Amino acid sequence: MKKILVPTLLIALILSACATATETPLPTMEPVIVTSTLPPTETPLPTNTTAPTVEKIQPTPVPPIESLASNVSFANQVLPVLQTYCVECHGGIRTREGLNVTSYDALMAGSFNGAVIIPANANDSLTVQLIAAGEMPERGPAVSSAELQLIIDWINQGALNN
Numbered sequence: 273m274k275k276i277l278v279p280t281l282l283i284a285l286i287l288s289a290c291a292t293a294t295e296t297p298l299p300t301m302e303p304v305i306v307t308s309t310l311p312p313t314e315t316p317l318p319t320n321t322t323a324p325t326v327e328k329i330q331p332t333p334v335p336p337i338e339s340l341a342s343n344v345s346f347a348n349q350v351l352p353v354l355q356t357y358c359v360e361c362h363g364g365i366r367t368r369e370g371l372n373v374t375s376y377d378a379l380m381a382g383s384f385n386g387a388v389i390i391p392a393n394a395n396d397s398l399t400v401q402l403i404a405a406g407e408m409p410e411r412g413p414a415v416s417s418a419e420l421q422l423i424i425d426w427i428n429q430g431a432l433n434n
Contacts, residue, residue: 344426345434353419357409376433391431394424
């Protein structure tokens with residue numbers, strides 16, 4: 273049941289993201305026929321005046337969007353979540369599917385199935401997909417939505433080792 277639910281949810285999410293809003297048709301306009309023309313106006317000749325000097329203002333640099341949001345720390349925020357929910361099956365003595373979440377390097381090495389974290393792309397990261405679908409963790413309490421959001425933010429910020 274879970275194996276059917278996850279692809280169905282992902283397809284629905286992708287389709288809803290690709291959907292377009294219906295366009296409102298523009299009102300039809302009646303053609304306008306010009307019956308008279310205005311006489312040309314004379315252009316005033318330039319005068320010898322001195323233009324005031326304008327001080328050039330330097331624009332202030334805008335920080336990138338990622339620096340506006342608080343950066344999520346792998347060591348202080350993400351790793352504790354992984355240790356709480358994942359290390360029993362994916363770390364220490366057991367490493368199911370070849371995935372070890374006990375350190376940044378081990379996590380980024382991925383599993384037998386390949387990468388589980390795609391930096392800057394949480395939607396394509398297998399870890400997020402499985403947690404969001406409720407398939408992980410298989411045992412014990414589920415990851416809270418706030419903890420999942422931390423993982424998503426960390427991945428979207430580039431999945432840095434910080």
